Amino acid sequence: MNRAAHKAKLIQFLQTIRRPDRPLDITDEHQGLITSGLIDSLAVLEIVGYLEQEYGIDFSERGIDPGQLNSIAHILDLIERETR
Amino acid sequence: MFVDMHVGALTEPLTGRRWEPPEIQRQLLRRLALYRHQGMRAGDRVLFLYGNRLEFFVDLLAVWSLGGCAIPIDIRLTPFEIETLARAARPQFALAVEAIDEALVSRLAALGVKLLEATESALPAEEASSLSGRHPSLDRDALILFTSGTTGQPKGVVHTHRSLRARWVTLRQHLGLKAYRRTLCLLPTHFGHGLICNCLYPWLWGQELFILPPFRADLVMQLGALLDEFEITFMSSVPALWRLALKTARPPRAGTLERVFCGSAPLSAHLWERIQEWTGTRNVFNAYGITETGSWVAGTTMPEFAPADGLIGEPWGALVKILKSRSTDEPPWAVPGCAPNEPGYVWLNTPALMRGYWERDDLTRQVVSQGWFMTGDIGLIDDRGWLYLRGREREEINKGGMKIYPGDIDAVVERFTATIDVCCFGYDDPLYGQNVGLAVVLSDSRRETLRRLYYWLKQHLADHQMPVRWYLLEAIPRTSRGKINRAQVADMCARLKPVDVHHLFSEKQ
Structure with missing residues (x-):
């Protein structure tokens, strides 16, 4: 699966956890997901759950830098690194 | 000191x-x-x-x-x-x-x-x-x-x-x-x-x-x-x-x-x-x-x-x-x-x-x-x-350790002009343990009314108190003594499909 396909899936997922009245700007991969108010800070766990379920990425031993989950671009970079 | x-x-x-x-x-x-x-x-x-x-x-x-x-x-x-x-x-x-x-x-x-x-x-x-x-x-x-x-x-x-x-x-x-x-x-x-x-x-x-x-x-x-x-x-x-x-x-x-x-x-x-x-x-x-x-x-x-x-x-x-x-x-x-x-x-x-x-x-x-x-x-x-x-018999929703009182949310929804009846409740959530559900009877269920209800709630409730699952009902079930049993309402709603709140906003006004 290429980056565009990962992105399409990710956006589909983010649409389900975003705040209803906050539109997701799919053209801006660098939009801060929390800082823009799109999701609340605890909902980051839902992104972690998504990455575990869809890509089998396990953060429990090494932890994760929260900065890696703060935008679509960063999440896609993470997916690419982990699935290489 | x-x-x-x-x-x-x-x-x-x-x-x-x-x-x-x-x-x-x-x-x-x-x-x-x-x-x-x-x-x-x-x-x-x-x-x-x-x-x-x-x-x-x-x-x-x-x-x-x-x-x-x-x-x-x-x-x-x-x-x-x-x-x-x-x-x-x-x-x-x-x-x-x-x-x-x-x-x-x-x-x-x-x-x-x-x-x-x-x-x-x-x-x-x-x-x-x-x-x-x-x-x-x-x-x-x-x-x-x-x-x-x-x-x-x-x-x-x-x-x-x-x-x-x-x-x-x-x-x-x-x-x-x-x-x-x-x-x-x-x-x-x-x-x-x-x-x-x-x-x-x-x-x-x-x-x-x-x-x-x-x-x-x-x-x-x-x-x-x-x-x-x-x-x-x-x-x-x-x-x-x-x-x-x-x-x-x-x-x-x-x-x-x-x-x-x-x-x-x-x-x-x-x-x-x-x-x-x-x-x-x-x-x-x-x-x-x-x-x-x-x-x-x-x-x-x-x-x-x-x-x-x-x-x-x-x-x-x-x-x-x-x-x-x-x-x-x-x-x-x-x-x-x-x-x-x-x-x-x-x-x-x-x-x-x-x-x-x-x-x-x-x-x-x-x-x-x-x-x-x-x-x-x-x-x-x-x-x-x-x-x-x-x-616990206390009436509270425990959302990730944050205590939320359904009566507080009811009080806000009740004041919304189109509300006829309301009951908020907790439901199991894999992330937070519990989350907030809303069962509401409205005088009309047009999309515009639901959007207005959403903004009304945003104006009066903190983010963590916002209902996540909404259910539009024709009536809120009551006990024989006329009281609302939140657990019973939650059970009933669990068998229904919630309103797609995201959809309310995804179709451009």
Whole structure:
């Protein structure tokens, strides 16, 4: 699966956890997901759950830098690194 | 320094700011000078519009030293909710350390509340001469913690200096201080659990306190590193935080943690064992506490125990009874008690019991009888004298440790023009443990009406109180006595498809 396909899936997922009245700007991969108010800070766990379920990425031993989950671009970079 | 207790150093790991006791003393004396100059007097009530910062703890001591009563509130509340609390508490002052919402400033001013900004530049250079002779009377109100009613009739738990002191003294007797010498707090300082026990218990007894902003997922993800860097020996938290930490934070490596508490929500044996594994200590205790009893009142400090669902453990400075009735009409000793292992209603007797609910004697009478507090929890005591919880009858939704009262949300929805009937309820959520569901009957269910309802809720409810699943019903089911049974409504809604709230906004207006 290429980056565009990962992105399409990710956006589909983010649409389900975003705040209803906050539109997701799919053209801006660098939009801060929390800082823009799109999701609340605890909902980051839902992104972690998504990455575990869809890509089998396990953060429990090494932890994760929260900065890696703060935008679509960063999440896609993470997916690419982990699935290489 | 304060009522014979000697406070420890305060540190904000996130900003690197740290106040040693001499600096705390200096800050306290400057605040005393400022607040006295501004007219703060014994008996005044003071709203705290901020928390989880160094200044918060010094301001608390300053207010108490002047004989005032502190009212820390959740700063995530909307201006409408804060105004509701202010109307109920009628504070003379509000304290802030940074700019606050202009609308809120106007609302507070209209209520006659004087806003004081205790920023560094606002503090006078000269200090009050000393603290001597300014210890507050033990029976003066010290703290009001609002636990519900932010949208209607607030319920505020009032603690006196006597009840708080009783909690800290009994905790010291039962828990000691050694494990608490470097305490981390990630809980909000408007919570009984976070403020009275996680923070003030160790800090007022001279232990170091490391204070973080609450409910920040990014900080939880760095928990292992934070524990190592600041050589934390103790922390308390809630199950939802641990679910997040276990998934996203690498375990601590330095081995400094000596004791960990988990409270404010049921802790499963499975999660308990995983926390033990992650923290590297078996000293992970379930701590049972209620704001009305000064929070921590029992826990698993027994020498030998294995994690078990519902296990609470032994009381800390309290008597526990399991009774067959929850009624406060009869004195507890006249009510039949349950046999060992027989479930019933959990009652507590502790010198740390609240004075009562703020100007709500009617509510106080529903839970207090002859000094005994009816917790609303269902539990049992086994043959060893260990307490177990088996359920809760309290009407609250526990969303990741954040207590949400469905009645508060009902009160807002009821005032929406198109509402005919409403019932909010909790439903199981894999992330938060519980989340907020809304069953509503509307006079019309057009998309525009639903959008207006959404904006109405956003205007009046804090983010964490917002209903996530919405159900449009033709009628809210009621019992034969005409009452709403929230559990029954939740069960019914679980079989229905919720409204797609995202869809309401995805089709462009």
